[in-house]
Amino acid sequence: EADIYQTPRYLVIGTGKKITLECSQTMGHDKMYWYQQDPGMELHLIHYSYGVNSTEKGDLSSESTVSRIRTEHFPLTLESARPSHTSQYLCASSEGFGQIDGYTFGSGTRLTVV
Amino acid sequence: TQLLEQSPQFLSIQEGENLTVYCNSSSVFSSLQWYRQEPGEGPVLLVTVVTGGEVKKLKRLTFQFGDARKDSSLHITAAQPGDTGLYLCAGGTYYGGSQGNLIFGKGTKLSVKP
Numbered sequence: 154e155a156d157i158y159q160t161p162r163y164l165v166i167g168t169g170k171k172i173t174l175e176c177s178q179t180m181g182h183d184k185m186y187w188y189q190q191d192p193g194m195e196l197h198l199i200h201y202s203y204g205v206n207s208t209e210k211g212d213l214s215s216e217s218t219v220s221r222i223r224t225e226h227f228p229l230t231l232e233s234a235r236p237s238h239t240s241q242y243l244c245a246s247s248e249g250f251g252q253i254d255g256y257t258f259g260s261g262t263r264l265t266v267v
Numbered sequence: 268t269q270l271l272e273q274s275p276q277f278l279s280i281q282e283g284e285n286l287t288v289y290c291n292s293s294s295v296f297s298s299l300q301w302y303r304q305e306p307g308e309g310p311v312l313l314v315t316v317v318t319g320g321e322v323k324k325l326k327r328l329t330f331q332f333g334d335a336r337k338d339s340s341l342h343i344t345a346a347q348p349g350d351t352g353l354y355l356c357a358g359g360t361y362y363g364g365s366q367g368n369l370i371f372g373k374g375t376k377l378s379v380k381p
Contacts, residue, residue, distance in 0.1 A: 257312075
């Protein structure tokens, strides 16, 4: 039973469309993260949040935006999708900084922009 | 900038063989974690090691944290096809005395053939 949920699992959309990837967790974790990952490759941190109304950009430049209005919800939005946005997007959360209990990851959203 | 280098990047072996993958850095980490990611899923935490020289065993997997807390290894005995996946190491960081986000390595992609 997953404690962190991402929807949709798969999404194919046309160039220029606005999309929102959903991420929700039921663990009450303050810290949440978005990673971008090409299949079987390294994780790139694109956004993170340490709590409600707190969001920061990660190491990888991204044209996406995030919001954190509720503790359990951390959606990611692309205002105008492009083929270069095609990737796997992983959401994660942690108790504290995750240095002992680690991050809990969702199953990901596989996005294809055509 | 703290980096974690994982080697080898790819590893393909036959069922029943033993293997070791490595995670190295020039930086000291407060903790070191190993994750396994299966295709189409998010990474799942396998273990956290926090003490220099610590060894943890999880069935056929043995994890070791270097004495200086800069490196770690994962040894799998008698590999099985179910061990196939991407193995990621992650280090717990401190910046100016405060905890920071986990730093992830690029991963080792393991394929175990029957």
